[in-house]
Amino acid sequence: MEKIAIIDLGSNSARLVLVNILEGGYFVVFDELKESVRLGQDLDSDGFLKPQRVAQTIKTLTMFRRLCDANHIDKIYAYATAAVRRAKNQKSFLDEVAVTCGIKIKVLSVEEQAMLVYQGVINSMDVPRGLIMEMGGGSTNLIYYNRRNLINYESLPFGAVTLTDLFKNDSDKPEERNQKIEDFFKEQLEKIPWLKTIEPDTQLVGVGGSFRNLGRISRMIKKYPFNMTHGYEVPISEFEQIYKTMKCLDLDSTMKIKGLSSGRADIFPSALAAISSVVKHVEFNKIIISGCGLREGAMFRYAVPGIAEKPLSDVLGHSLHTLMTYFDINQTHAEHVYNLSIQLFKQLKVLHKLPRMYVRVLKIASLLHDSGMRIKYYHHQKHSAYIILNSNLYGVPHKDIILASFVAGGHRKVEFNREELIKYKDLLNVEDLDAIKKLSVILRIAESFDRSMSSVITGISCDVLGDSVIVKTETEGDCSLEIKDALTAAADFKDAYGKTLEIL
Structure with a gap:
C-alpha cells in the first residue's frame, strides 16, 4: 500500500496529512499534524517573510519531515499559498526549506489553488450549485460552480491574518475595527462583477479554519449531538448572532469563547467580518461548512486522477x-x-x-x-x-x-x-x-x-x-x-x- 504526505503551508498555519492510497482509487487519512506558524504576519509592511516566522516554519517543517520518515512515506507533496506566493524573498525561503528539511515546496498559482479547493469540495459534497469561500490567513478565494462545473473564481489578497494586521489600530474599539473590515471587504466584493450574476439558489460553502471554528462554536451553542464538521449547516440568523456577540469582545474575552481555537482568537473576528460582507452581498440563507478543501483536493487528484477532467459522479x-x-x-x-x-x-x-x-x-x-x-x-x-x-x-x-x-x-x-x-x-x-x-x-x-x-x-x-x-x-x-x-x-x-x- 502506497503512503503519501500532503503539506499545506498557509499564511496562518502549516498542516501535514499522512494518507494511505488504497486500490481502486480510494484513500484514507491515518495521521495529521498542525502548527500555527503565522508565516504571513506583517508581510504587507515590506513584502518580506520575517526571519522569526521563517525560523518557526522551518522548525515545523523539520518536525513534519521526521514524522514522514518515521511512517515510511513514499512521496511528499508540499504546497505553499498566498504568503509565499507574494513574498519578495520567496526563492531564498524555498531554498532554505529544501536544504534544511529536504522538502521541495510547490508555490501554487491563484488558479491552481482555486482548482484544488474546488476539487476538494465538489468531490466530497452533494451541493450542485455553490459559492465556495475559502478563508485563509493571507487570502480569500471565491469560487463559483454551477451544476458541478467551475464557472468563475477570484482571489482577494486579504485573509484573516492580513486583515487583522491591516486594521490593528489600537485606538479603535473592537466593534469599530470589525465594521471597518466589513466595509473594506464590501468594497473588494463590489469589484467582482460575476458575483451579481450567480443563481439565486446558490449555496455558500465555507472552507478553512475560520469556518470550521464557526461550525464548532455553533454546535456547542446548540448542543448539537453529532460531532461532524463536514456538511454542518449554520443558518444566517445564527451566524449573525454569533458575529454580533463576538465583534464587540476584546481579545481576552474572545479567547474564552467555547469552541474557538486559542491560536485563532486574535484573527477570528476579522474572518467573521469578511464572511458577513459576503453573506450580505449575495444574500445567502445559510452557510454549509466543508471539512474538505485544498488538501483533500490534492488527495482526490492523486488517488483518482480522472477528477482533474470531471468530478466524481457519485460522491x-x-x-x-x-x-x-x-x-x-x-x-x-x-x-x-x-x-x-x-x-x-x-x-x-x-x-x-x-x-x-x-x-x-x-x-x-x-x-x-x-x-x-x-x-x-x-x-x-x-x-x-x-x-x-x-x-x-x-x-x-x-x-x-x-x-x-x-x-x-x-x-x-x-x-x-x-x-x-x-x-x-x-x-x-x-x-x-x-x-x-x-x-x-x-x-x-x-x-x-x-x-x-x-x-x-x-x-x-x-x-x-x-x-x-x-x-x-x-x-x-x-x-x-x-x-x-x-x-x-x-x-x-x-x-x-x-x-x-x-x-x-
Missing part, C-alpha cells in the same frame, strides 16, 4: 466504497444485500409508506452492515453502527448517517438503546423512528437472504394478503438456509408492519 458511492475497501468488506455480499434490500423496500412500499429519501439511508446501512466484523464477529452489528456513526461519510446529510447507524445496528435483532435515540431527539422525528424499525427489518431479511453469501436468491416479490405478507423468492439453487434464517425475523416483522411473514 456518496465513492465514500462508501472507500470504507468498504478499508474495512475489507465482502463487497459482492454487501452489494447483493443492498440489491435485495431495495427490492424489499419497493415491494413493501404499500405497507411502510416511507418516502424515497430513506433509500439513501438503506444504502449506507446495507453496504456497511458488516463493517463491524473488523472489530469482532460477536455483536458486530453494534460495532457497525459505531463505525457508520463516526465514518465522516461524504455526500450525505448528518441525519441520514445517524439513521443508517441505527438501521445497521438493528440488522441482527431489532432493538435500540433508548438513551442513544434520546440523544438525537432534536434531529430525528416520529417518522424517522418508525423508519428505523421498518428499515432494520428489511435489512435483516435481506442479509438472511444471502446467508451463505452465494447470491442464491436473486429476486423477490411480495403479496399482501389479509394479515399476511407472502414473500416469493426467485432462486438459483437450494435456499433453505436463507429462508430459515429470514423467518427468525418474523416477530420483528410483525411488530414493524403488523403482518405475519411467510416466505416461499
Whole structure:
C-alpha cells in the first residue's frame, strides 16, 4: 500500500496529512499534524517573510519531515499559498526549506489553488450549485460552480491574518475595527462583477479554519449531538448572532469563547467580518461548512486522477466504497444485500409508506452492515453502527448517517438503546423512528437472504394478503438456509408492519 504526505503551508498555519492510497482509487487519512506558524504576519509592511516566522516554519517543517520518515512515506507533496506566493524573498525561503528539511515546496498559482479547493469540495459534497469561500490567513478565494462545473473564481489578497494586521489600530474599539473590515471587504466584493450574476439558489460553502471554528462554536451553542464538521449547516440568523456577540469582545474575552481555537482568537473576528460582507452581498440563507478543501483536493487528484477532467459522479458511492475497501468488506455480499434490500423496500412500499429519501439511508446501512466484523464477529452489528456513526461519510446529510447507524445496528435483532435515540431527539422525528424499525427489518431479511453469501436468491416479490405478507423468492439453487434464517425475523416483522411473514 502506497503512503503519501500532503503539506499545506498557509499564511496562518502549516498542516501535514499522512494518507494511505488504497486500490481502486480510494484513500484514507491515518495521521495529521498542525502548527500555527503565522508565516504571513506583517508581510504587507515590506513584502518580506520575517526571519522569526521563517525560523518557526522551518522548525515545523523539520518536525513534519521526521514524522514522514518515521511512517515510511513514499512521496511528499508540499504546497505553499498566498504568503509565499507574494513574498519578495520567496526563492531564498524555498531554498532554505529544501536544504534544511529536504522538502521541495510547490508555490501554487491563484488558479491552481482555486482548482484544488474546488476539487476538494465538489468531490466530497452533494451541493450542485455553490459559492465556495475559502478563508485563509493571507487570502480569500471565491469560487463559483454551477451544476458541478467551475464557472468563475477570484482571489482577494486579504485573509484573516492580513486583515487583522491591516486594521490593528489600537485606538479603535473592537466593534469599530470589525465594521471597518466589513466595509473594506464590501468594497473588494463590489469589484467582482460575476458575483451579481450567480443563481439565486446558490449555496455558500465555507472552507478553512475560520469556518470550521464557526461550525464548532455553533454546535456547542446548540448542543448539537453529532460531532461532524463536514456538511454542518449554520443558518444566517445564527451566524449573525454569533458575529454580533463576538465583534464587540476584546481579545481576552474572545479567547474564552467555547469552541474557538486559542491560536485563532486574535484573527477570528476579522474572518467573521469578511464572511458577513459576503453573506450580505449575495444574500445567502445559510452557510454549509466543508471539512474538505485544498488538501483533500490534492488527495482526490492523486488517488483518482480522472477528477482533474470531471468530478466524481457519485460522491456518496465513492465514500462508501472507500470504507468498504478499508474495512475489507465482502463487497459482492454487501452489494447483493443492498440489491435485495431495495427490492424489499419497493415491494413493501404499500405497507411502510416511507418516502424515497430513506433509500439513501438503506444504502449506507446495507453496504456497511458488516463493517463491524473488523472489530469482532460477536455483536458486530453494534460495532457497525459505531463505525457508520463516526465514518465522516461524504455526500450525505448528518441525519441520514445517524439513521443508517441505527438501521445497521438493528440488522441482527431489532432493538435500540433508548438513551442513544434520546440523544438525537432534536434531529430525528416520529417518522424517522418508525423508519428505523421498518428499515432494520428489511435489512435483516435481506442479509438472511444471502446467508451463505452465494447470491442464491436473486429476486423477490411480495403479496399482501389479509394479515399476511407472502414473500416469493426467485432462486438459483437450494435456499433453505436463507429462508430459515429470514423467518427468525418474523416477530420483528410483525411488530414493524403488523403482518405475519411467510416466505416461499
